[in-house]
Amino acid sequence: MMSAMKGWAFALVVIFSVLLSWSIPRGESERAFLSFSSHEPLVKVVSLASADGGQDFFMEMTDSVAMNIEYDFYSDTCPEAETIVRSTMAQIYSQHKNVSAQLLRLFFHDCFIQGCDASVLLDHSNGNKNHSVEKQAVPNKTLKGFDKIDQIKEVLENVCPAVVSCADILALATRDGVVLAGGPFYPLFTGRRDSARSYYDEAMAEIPKPDDNITQTLHLFSLRGFTDRETVSLLGGHNIGKIGCEFIQSRLHNFKGTGKPDPTVSPSFLNEMRVFCEDNGNEKSSQGSSIAATMASPMAFPTAGPMASSPMASRGMKLVERQRTSLC
Structure with a gap:
């Protein structure tokens, strides 16, 4: 088991960046069964193995609620979107090496609560400035990188106003940050929609805490479709x-x-x-x-x-x- 864990560690370090972004590996061995559920916003990995010693991600998503996400979603409306995110991230990374870890954590906290919808970025929920928002929840108070997402958004808005969602910016910027830090590249679907609602109560109750015991951690991940083995990995x-x-x-x-x-x-x-x-x-x-x-x-x-x-x-x-x- 130890050798298997070591073999998975590098690929799995991106954690939900891969799992929650509906990404599919390329190559003849790829197999994925895609359907989406509004009740299960996270992807479930059902096995991790490959004959050549690499990692193949086999994802099983239940139900049949279609989501309009695809590779190169902005090819017509903003064809340079991913290039702009990548180049801006490279500029940011050259001055702030900690941005990769910041965005990786920010992305995880966003995706773990109601899916990857950028709700963690909101300053108010459904226009109600008196409603507590996710970024105010205790587990999120130490999150960083919001300003970096704003910086990338500003560049994109100058080229393609009101086109690229903040949810996609966060997903793409996190992926590019992982690569810049020496991690693996993984392809991403795009076309996510931004949430107008923030989920403060859910963030308070459901984001795993550093001092949670194994039972609580396994429970929180199981609510999102992960087995004990997958969570441990x-x-x-x-x-x-x-x-x-x-x-x-x-x-x-x-x-x-x-x-x-x-x-x-x-x-x-x-x-x-x-x-x-x-x-x-x-x-x-x-x-x-x-x-x-x-x-x-x-x-x-x-x-x-x-x-x-x-x-x-x-x-x-x-x-x-x-x-x-x-x-x-």
């Missing part, structure tokens, strides 16, 4: 970006109220984390408030080395990452 794909020290403080100092650190964390790694997060229990580290997923290069995709499989090497600091190893 996705959890193993975390290898870009940062996590705030405040999310792991209890494991370093007072695990479950014992006054001691989590005994499942190796002593050497525990000491390493305490260097990054002050040993007096403060939320912010003397070297910064976040821990890099990879200490040397937190904004690039590792393809080899110890951090490429850190959770399996007892270096997963989110509680659910530690608990998932018992399922492998």
